[in-house]
Amino acid sequence: MSTQSLPTPDAGRTSRLRDALHAAAFTADGLLDLLGAPAYAALARSETVPALRATRGDSPLETLVRLFLLQAAVPYAQARAALPVEDCMADGWLVQQGEEVRASVDVRPYSGPEGQDWWIVSDLGCAVGGAGGIVAGVTEVTGVTGVDRSQLVLGVGGASTTLAGITIRTPVARALDLGTGSGIQALHAAQHATQVTATDVNPRALGFARLTLALSGAPQADLREGSLFEPVGEDEAFDLIVSNPPFVISPGPRLTYRDGGMGGDDLCRTLVQKAAGHLTDGGYLQLLANWQHIEGEDWRERLASWVPAGCDAWIVQREVQDVTQYAELWLRDAGDHRGDPAEYAARYDAWLDEFEARKTRAVGFGWITLRKSGADRPSVVAEEWPHPVEQPLGTSVQAHFERQDFLRGTDDAALLAARFRLADEVLQEQVGLPGAEDPEHVVLRQNRGMRRATQVDTVGAGFAGVCDGTLAAGRILDAIAQLLGEDPVQLRDRTPASIRLLVEQGFLEPVPEPTAAG
CATH class of the missing domain: 3.40.50.150 (Vaccinia Virus protein VP39)
Known part of the structure; x- marks a missing residue:
């Protein structure tokens, strides 16, 4: 059978095939359990020998792996124990060669984002x-001809x-x-x-x-x-x-x-x-x-x-x-x-x-x-x-654009009136000589999303640490100015650029203002 001719599945027969794949655990999780991590990883490198060694038995799952992933011929009776073979041959998923059957296409288990069991169909x-x-592997491994x-x-x-x-x-x-x-x-x-x-x-x-x-x-x-x-x-x-x-x-x-x-x-x-x-x-x-x-x-x-x-x-x-x-x-x-x-x-x-x-x-x-x-x-x-x-x-990509909207529509006065919260799983790292009174560098590091790291000064670190969505940015800066003995007006003037950078990179998240009831 030329791979130019693709299966033409009937809806009912496809449903029975899908049920058989589920029943045999021919899924992403099932493959990992059967093959083990090393052989599973080797498949991603186009190395099939470890998987062939792991599928020497005649269980339905081993049969399906050899058929659809490794393109090995299997005895007709062995395939029939794992699949509705007549349905698969009628629709073109399998082709008979003497006493054996081969797959006409690759079928690879694939896990959906919510754990769904899916299958991706491609050329042998x-x-x-x-x-x-x-x-090169298409003809060398499978011997199938007729492919452009x-x-x-x-x-x-x-x-x-x-x-x-x-x-x-x-x-x-x-x-x-x-x-x-x-x-x-x-x-x-x-x-x-x-x-x-x-x-x-x-x-x-x-x-x-x-x-x-x-x-x-x-x-x-x-x-x-x-x-x-x-x-x-x-x-x-x-x-x-x-x-x-x-x-x-x-x-x-x-x-x-x-x-x-x-x-x-x-x-x-x-x-x-x-x-x-x-x-x-x-x-x-x-x-x-x-x-x-x-x-x-x-x-x-x-x-x-x-x-x-x-x-x-x-x-x-x-x-x-x-x-x-x-x-x-x-x-x-x-x-x-x-x-x-x-x-x-x-x-x-x-x-x-x-x-x-x-x-x-x-x-x-x-x-x-x-x-x-x-x-x-x-x-x-x-x-x-x-x-x-x-x-x-x-979700991080979408949040990036939402932050751009906020920054574009918020001048410095509105920025200082806004409230922020520190993003989830942001850690602070301090670098300096042992015993030093103050660190040489303070770094904020994300453990989520883009996993960015950015260096901040004492004001930036203190500001980020206090942001829990309850106080406006300007009020936090006033408190920091009092603590450090700085001029609050000057601190308000020079800090918006640093706040914008922390917002743009996702370290700080704007907190929406509450809407009036009724």
């Missing part, structure tokens, strides 16, 4: 692991889980998953959006997204074929747009799931610039992106120039690679390192020629969140943050 060889030779390698559809990876984790999950009417792939983001969006539209330039991806939604028991999305916003009407607007686009900066289009076909980082720039026309007021665009670090240009200023008028933006650079590291990463992704050395060298050279022509010295990776605020003075924050963060981060 593409549900396990990340970039390390996926394309450029049209492969990947399953769960680090990028897709990162995007799912940073996405704001408030209920919305309409959500758009642009470049849906195997449907992971559409599956998440279906939990909090009344209507989900999913697009992809690859028609096979739309087929896999349909399978992922059906097998996971989610409502079907409105699936549309096309690039970027082409499948969306000019007057269509969404409350949320999410995208894990083909953002790789490459010498030319080769693999649809990663190469967008535009030069440099033009695809990500175009997506950002056109998004405002398809967002409702207050709507969000959230995407992962790669961007060029061009000689003589500040990457922050360059990306800030992408942001459409009337939109706030938060751009976070998580990683930077020099051009040689970047080229090697994606050459390995295509399996080129396993082929002819001369061809590998020629392709490597082509990547470096492309970067040299564009004066690209490095490539940044991170996320961009855009909000259609309509503000005359938009907030555009571009920062580098390679440190660990707390996932899921969606």
